[in-house]
Amino acid sequence: xxxxxxxxxxxxxxxxxxxxxxxxxxxxxxxxxxxxxxxxxxxxxxxxxxxxxxxxxxxxxxxxxxxxxxxxxxxxxxxxxxxxxxxxxxxxxxxxxxxxxxxxxxxxxxxxxxxxxxxxxxxxxxxxxxxxxxxxxxxxxxxxxxxxxxxxxxxxxxxxxxxxxxxxxxxxxxxxxxxxxxxxxxxxxxxxxxxxxxxxxxxxxxxxxxxxxxxxxxxxxxxxxxxxxxxxxxxxxxxxxxxxxxxxxxxxxxxxxxxxxxxxxxxxxxxxxxxxxxxxxxxxxxxxxxxxxxxxxxxxxxxxxxxxxxxxxxxxxxxxxxxxxxxxxxxxxxxxxxxxxxxxxxxxxxxxxxxxxxxxxxxxxxxxxxxxxxxxxxxxxxxxxxxxxxxxxxxxxxxxxxxxxxxxxxxxxxxxx
Numbered sequence: 001x002x003x004x005x006x007x008x009x010x011x012x013x014x015x016x017x018x019x020x021x022x023x024x025x026x027x028x029x030x031x032x033x034x035x036x037x038x039x040x041x042x043x044x045x046x047x048x049x050x051x052x053x054x055x056x057x058x059x060x061x062x063x064x065x066x067x068x069x070x071x072x073x074x075x076x077x078x079x080x081x082x083x084x085x086x087x088x089x090x091x092x093x094x095x096x097x098x099x100x101x102x103x104x105x106x107x108x109x110x111x112x113x114x115x116x117x118x119x120x121x122x123x124x125x126x127x128x129x130x131x132x133x134x135x136x137x138x139x140x141x142x143x144x145x146x147x148x149x150x151x152x153x154x155x156x157x158x159x160x161x162x163x164x165x166x167x168x169x170x171x172x173x174x175x176x177x178x179x180x181x182x183x184x185x186x187x188x189x190x191x192x193x194x195x196x197x198x199x200x201x202x203x204x205x206x207x208x209x210x211x212x213x214x215x216x217x218x219x220x221x222x223x224x225x226x227x228x229x230x231x232x233x234x235x236x237x238x239x240x241x242x243x244x245x246x247x248x249x250x251x252x253x254x255x256x257x258x259x260x261x262x263x264x265x266x267x268x269x270x271x272x273x274x275x276x277x278x279x280x281x282x283x284x285x286x287x288x289x290x291x292x293x294x295x296x297x298x299x300x301x302x303x304x305x306x307x308x309x310x311x312x313x314x315x316x317x318x319x320x321x322x323x324x325x326x327x328x329x330x331x332x333x334x335x336x337x338x339x340x341x342x343x344x345x346x347x348x349x350x351x352x353x354x355x356x357x358x359x360x361x362x363x364x365x366x367x368x369x370x371x372x373x374x375x376x377x378x379x380x381x382x383x384x385x386x387x388x389x390x391x392x393x394x395x396x397x398x399x400x401x402x403x404x405x406x407x408x409x410x411x412x413x414x415x416x417x
Contacts, residue, residue, distance in 0.1 A: 022122060022125075022126035022127075023122060026118065026119050026122040026123075027119075027122045027123050027126050027127040028123075028127075029119040029122075029123075030119035030120045030121070030122045030123025030124070030127060031123050031127050032267075032268075033116050033119055033120050033123070033183060034120060034123055034124070035263065035264050035267045035268065036179060036183045036184060036264060036268055036272070037109075037120075037183040037184070037185070037264070038184075038259070038260055038263050038264035039051065039069070040263050041256070041259040041260070041263050041264070042055055042057070042066045043055065043066045043067070043068075043069050044066075045066075048133075049070075049129075049131040049133065050070075050128070050129070050131075051068070051069050051070045051124075051128055051131070052068050052070055052076075052131040052133045053065065053066045053067040053068040053069065053133065053135055053136075054066065054068075054133065054135075054136060057103050057216075058216050059101065059103055059140075059197070060197055061140050061144045062138060062139045062140035062141060062144065062145075063138065063139040063140075064101055064103055064138040064139070064140065065135065065136040065137075065138065067135045068131065068133050068134075068135055069124060069128075070124075070128050070129065070130045070131045070133075071124060071125050071126075071128055071130045072130040072131055072132050072133070073130075074132060075131075075132050075133055075134050075135065076130060076131065076132075076133075077095075077124065078125070078130060079095065080095055080121075082117075082118065082121045085117070085120075085121045085124070086114075086117045086121070088100065088106070089106060089109045089110075089112065089117060089120070090106060090109055090110040090112070090117075090160060091106060091110070091154065091158070091160065092104055092106040092150070092154065092158070098147055099147045099148075099150035099151060099154070100150075101138075101150070102150075102153065102157075102197060102198070105185040105188040106158070107157065107158055107159065107198075107199065107202060108181060108182055108183075108184075108185035108187060108188060108202070109182065109183070109185070110158065110159060110160050110161070110162070111161070111162055111163035111178065111181055111182035112162070112163075112182045112183055113162050113163065113178075114162070116183070153196060153198070156196070156198070157196070157198040157199075159202065163177070163178045163181060163182055172274070172275045172278050172279075173275070173278055173279050173282065175272065175275040175279075176274075176275035176276045176277070176278050176279025176280070177203070177204070177279045179272060179275065179276050179279075180210075180276055180279055180280065181202065181203050184276065186210060186223065187199050187201070187202060187209060187210060189213065189215050189220040189256065190210045190211075190212060190213060190220045190221065190222075190223050191208060191209055191210055191211065191213055192208050192211065192212070192213040192214075193213065204282075204283055207286055208286065209224075209283070209286075210222070210223040210224055210280075210283060210286075211223075211224055211226075211230075211286040211287035212229065212230075212287050212347065212349075214349060214351060215256075216256075217351060217355050217413055218254075218255040218256065218351060218352050218355055219344075219347055219349045219350075219351045219352045220255075220256075220257075221251075221257075221343060221344060221347070221352075222286070222287045222288070222343065222347070223280055223283065224283040224284060224285055224286040224287065225281070225282075225283055225284055225285045226285040226286060226287055226288045227285065227288075227293045227294065228288055228289055228291055228293065228294050228343065228346045229287060229288055229289055229343045229344075229346050229347045229348070230285060230286075230287065230288070230343065231280060231281065231283075231343075232285060233250065233294070233341070234248070234250055234281075236274070236277040236278060236281055237277075238250065239276075239277040239280065239281070240270065240273045240274055240277050241334075243261070243265040243266075243268070243273050243276065243277070244261075244265065244266055244270075244273060244366075245261070245266070245334065245366050246258065246261035246262075246266075246364045246366060246371070247333065247334035247335070247337070247364075247371075248333065248334050249333040249334065249338065250333075250338070250341070250342065250343065251337060251338075251342050251343060251344055252333075252334070252336075252337035252361075252364075253361075253364060254344075254352065254356045254361045254362075254375070255352065255355065255356070255361075255362075258361060258362040258363070258364050259362065261364060261366070262363075262364065262365050262366075266366055266367070288348075289346055289347060289348045289402060289403075290348070291346070291401045291402070292401075294341045294346060294399065294400070294401075295399060296340055296341055296398060296399060297398065297399035298327075298328050298329060298340065298398050298399075300397075301327075301329065301397040301398050302327050302328070304393075304397075305317065305318055305322065305327050306327075311393065312386075312389040312393075313389040313390045313391075313392050313393025313394070314393055316382070316386055316389060316390040316393070317390050317393055317394065320378065320381070320382070320390070321339075321390065321394075324336045324373065325337070325338070325339050328340065328398070329394075329397055329398040335371075335372060335373055336373050337375075339394050339397070339398065339400075340397070340398035340399075340400065341398070341400065345394060345395055345400055345402060346395075346400055346401075346402050347402070348402070348403065350391060350395065350402075350403075350405045350409065351409075351413060353391050353394070353395075353405070354387065354391065354405065354409060354410050354413045355413055356375055357375075357378050357382070357387050357390075357391065358377065358378060358379040358387065358410070358413060358414055359377055359379060360374060360375045360376050360377040360378075361374045361375040362374075379414060383407075384407040384408075384410040384411045384414065385407045387405070387407075387410045388404075388405045388406055388407045388409070388410050391405040392404040392405050
């Protein structure tokens with residue numbers, strides 16, 4: 001959930017919900033739905049109060065900050081009526097009538113049904129602790145900060161229709177589609193955007209839907225059935241395991257996906273995760289790296305690692321990577337990520353590999369237990385050339401057949417770290 005920017009507005013001193021006794025069952029349901037939407041990730045600053053806003057977000061037109069969505073009546077959303085809350089969620093319009101930036105994924109939330117909206121409202125009004133914290137102004141400069149063009153944006157790109165079950169699909173598929181397209185707002189990261197910052201597709205009817213996208217220096221993975229860089233080699237249970245724990249035999253969560261697992265998907269029911277997996281596994285292959293279907297072959301790589309002197313990438317791998325990821329490139333999944341055949345290694349865009357090598361991984365915490373072996377940061381240890389060499393070696397090794405990485409690509413992301 002992302003009420004960016006500035007939902008708070010003036011009005012009577014009493015809150016909109018003050019006279020309404022909370023329905024605890026509805027509040028509990030709303031709490032679950034808020035986790036499914038991972039609202040806390042965007043609306044909580046580092047070391048800040050939950051849902052009090054202040055998290056910086058980089059957009060093509062400048063930096064904005066997430067807003068306070070606690071029920072504080074002066075700085076949060078405490079004076080919102082249920083109708084105003086739902087309008088903000090579905091149409092991106094704040095209580096005072098100003099348009100929200102589409103960093104708030106309201107095109108996805110437009111699909112959320114009335115019952116779930118009512119439960120979310122009950123939770124945010126009665127289940128969240130109010131925090132008095134003023135919203136920060138955006139750093140978008142005039143004239144790009146003018147809001148009226150967002151009305152045109154909404155006219156062109158916003159579909160206000162609530163999700164409708166697809167005929168011919170079973171209840172599990174439809175539940176999965178509803179969660180992925182709606183509250184889960186998976187497309188906000190995993191679908192490429194157009195020149196107006198719009199998602200190029202909002203459901204499986206568009207060929208680019210969930211085909212992977214660059215976002216804030218990371219490449220959000222391809223979630224279609226593509227064999228090499230997508231989910232084509234993953235089973236449904238393996239996908240559920242990844243959503244539940246952040247790792248499986250194919251890959252490990254990194255970047256903002258770590259927060260999704262920490263705050264959201266691990267708390268979801270197996271039934272809902274199974275539905276999401278069932279839906280995602282029906283998406284046809286899109287995107288890809290243009291290579292033949294991946295088949296593991298370690299022989300040449302093992303030879304290079306046994307005599308690394310003539311290969312700069314092999315030397316660096318032997319020194320810094322071998323103990324965790326192995327000479328066979330298979331790591332010790334799910335505790336230590338494999339590199340052989342890893343969809344993120346095979347992806348045409350190497351941004352995620354560069355970023356995770358520079359900055360490491362955030363703390364993946366499942367059931368209160370931090371992951372034992374997080375990826376360390378190498379920004380202070382390896383030069384741009386070193387990182388380019390070792391990633392080029394990894395992307396070519398074990399029959400990965402992915403393209404080389406240049407020092408210039410590393411330098412660009414290092415500068416934005």
